[in-house]
Amino acid sequence: MLHASECSISLAMRILLPALAAELADDPRISQTPLVDKGFAAVRRIANGLYATISDFSKGSTTVCNGGFLIGKDAALLIEGFTTPSGAAFQMDALRMVSQVPVKAALDTHYHFDHSMGNSFYGVNNIPLCAHATAAKRIVESYSPMQGADKEAVRAPLEKTVKEAKSDAERAHAQSDLNAATIVFQVVSTSVLSLPNHPLDPAKLPMSVDLGGLTAVLESHPRHSGTDVIARVPEQNVVYTGDLLFSGWYPVCLDEKATLSGWRATLKKFASFDKDTLFVPGHGQLCGQEGIASIREMFDDIAGQAEKMYKAGVPAEEAQHRYVVPDKLRTSPYLPGASPSVRPSPSCIPNGKRPSPNTSPRGRGLENRGG
Ligand SMILES: [Zn+2]
Ligand SMILES: [Zn+2]
16 A cells, blocks of 8 residues: 555655745845755755755755754754654754754654654664654555565555556556556665654643753644654744645545545644744755745646546546646746646545545545656
């Protein structure tokens, strides 16, 4: 079974990330010069004591997702376990270039492999690792079966789907799933799984983390993966969103625990944050409220098309292949280089029958197909 993020990897590999968004070029909070830039990721200061790690997979898969760190007078907080322990080590080295305060904890914003396969770095370094209370379980359930599995056995059912596709659209989608699954398998089967050891009970969030003159607030908004936790610094209007925000891309991951309505509600909430809020997305470039407006527009379109197909009684499987990216979004700078053919999750369609907006998406997510 495919899990979220798989699709994000295949999509991301085809997309060249734009430079720092023009809207943010003049933001005095953001350092125009990175603290360090290794190609696969660069770290820059984005506010007082706040840093963002922005990945670029076209130059390597050491980190894949974005992250960052927060430095107070007394302690620091690291964001994300990344795709490899080397990725987590890279970020730690960047932190040590600017501060020697003890690390209070690290946070996996959610369980997906691109954010958690580097967790063992934190184990080796005795850094407490926080995540949503169910993240550890989801890592075990999703990824331990892949370890020791036969690659061809994993690929076989997906290859069969490609062969049996009834149309070019179906075939391209199936091939995209196969490519994504192969990448996930390659990463997971060569990783040593490490689990967060400080579960965050969502019922007890939000929770303030005092770093000394800098307070981070951890909040639960589970609608990308069922395990999503964001880190906010309200005093400086900065939010580390994890994959609840894909900046500049189609929101490619819809986990089985994600809901379209829940995710849209979270984005609406982000839109209600201060107008000068700076968002560090799970993937893509830093953005302000314009980035939230853009992804909301995409979600509105998906929901609108799903509703139309639902009313027309289009079957679920067909509905996902019929989805059309509107011209306006195709040319959007927020869809850089993406194929004009992207599809929504079959999950717009409950029980595999008919599409309905605002219901639980299941299984595969939006994917770029072709090319
Ligand atoms: Zn991700
Ligand atoms: Zn994710």
